[in-house]
Amino acid sequence: MKLLLIHTGGTIGMAETSEGLAPRMGLVEEAVAERLPAGTDFSAEVFDPLLDSADVGPRHWNRMLDTIRSHPDAAVIITHGTDTMAFTGAALSQALAGENRRVILCGSMLPLGHNGDAEGNLDLAISATGSREPGVFLAFAGKLLAADGLVKHDSHEADAFRAQPQTIPAPPKQRTFDDRKLAILTLSPGIPAEAVKAMLGTLDGAVLRIFGAGTAMNDANLLTVLAEAVKSGKRLRAVSQCEAGGLSPGAYAAGAGLWSTGIENSGTETPEAALIHLWLN
Template identity: 85%
Template sequence: MKLLLIHTGGTIGMAETPEGLAPLKGLVEEAIAARLPAGTALTADVFEPLLDSADVGRIHWNRMLETVRNHQDAAVIITHGTDTMAFTGAALSQALAGENRRVILCGSMLPLGHAGDAEANLDLAISAAQGQEPGVFLAFAGKLLSADGLVKHQSHDADAFRSQPQAMPSPPKRSIFEDRKLAILTLSPGIPAEALKAILDTLDGAVLRIFGAGTAMNDPEILQVLAAAVKGGKRLRAVSQCEAGGLSPGAYAAGAGLWSAGIENGGMQTPEAALVHLWLN
């Protein structure tokens, strides 16, 4: 077996320093190499500098995609911090749709060597990398989760992730993440229309986290801001603020003004998946 390791950083590869936990080059690579089946050829692409996942974005997704595509005959494990794992899972799942690749994401809540979850997660990732089903998956807490709809629902426990069902992604219109100004915005009671307009004026598009099954405040000023943004060529895609269940446009009259403004229906998409959709389509 040929195995490609892309080590981006994160808690799994940290060690104690006088200033606290910090990334240590070589830690993950050695742990992977020690666990591989005999005869496995390992290739490692290690980010320099190693990243806290809070700093991961489109440039790093593009690097991961380029490396994966340059190793067509290799199984792939990507080690990554947990805080933006859901964004990277959605990014790789949608960007690689139709390319028949299998990618295993892996991270941990405690570093290697700290009697936590890191070693077991790596063991699961190595086992999962030998599978045949295409897709992007997360090896975490004894489970192999589809990475297209990840939700980090716990900030401390080892069982930190769930995966929400997503529609099967079609091959995207773009194969990489271009330099676009996109953001996730949350509608909340009392949000000023002028504040919403000010941020939308700086963006190429946005994901709107709206209420429940698809409602929003019936505020004429806010609805006018949203309609003007869409008319001006900005793509606005709505998702639910609820973790599960998705949107059902038309179910409530309170959403009529929102949908008439031309907002896209994100359906069951997580905010992360909807943001990636805007980036790639």
């Protein structure tokens, strides 16, 4: 078996220092190597410097994709911090759609050697590489989760992730991430239309987190801002602020004004998945 480890950083590869937990080179690579069956063809791509996942973004996704594609016959494990795991899961799931690859993401809430979840998550990730089922998955808390719709629902507990079912993506129009300016914006009661206009003025497109099954405040100024943004060529893609259930345009009259602006319906997509959809399609 050929196994490729891409170690980006994160809690799993940290160790105690005089200033607290910090990344330690070699820690994850050694832990993986000692768990592999004899005869495994093992290689590792290690980010230098190792990253806190808060710093992971499009250029790092491109590096992961380039590395995966340069090892076409290898099973892949990516170790990664938990804070942006959902973004990376969506990015790799959509960018690799149709390429028949199996990628296992892995992280932890406590580092290796701290009597926490790291060792178990790593063992699960390694065992998960034995399957030929294509897709991107997260090995975490004894579960193998589809990574296209991850939600980090707890900031402290070991069982930190859920997976919301997503529509199987068609192969994307592009396979890597460009430098467009995209963001996730949240509607909240009383948000000024001028603030939304200012934010959209600096963006090429945005995911808009709206209420419930697809409603928004009946603010004529805000709706004009959204309609003008769409008319100018900016893509706006709506998601629900609820974790599950998705959007149902037309279910409530309170959403009629919003949907008349031309905003796109993301259905059951998570905010992370909708953002990646904008980037690749």
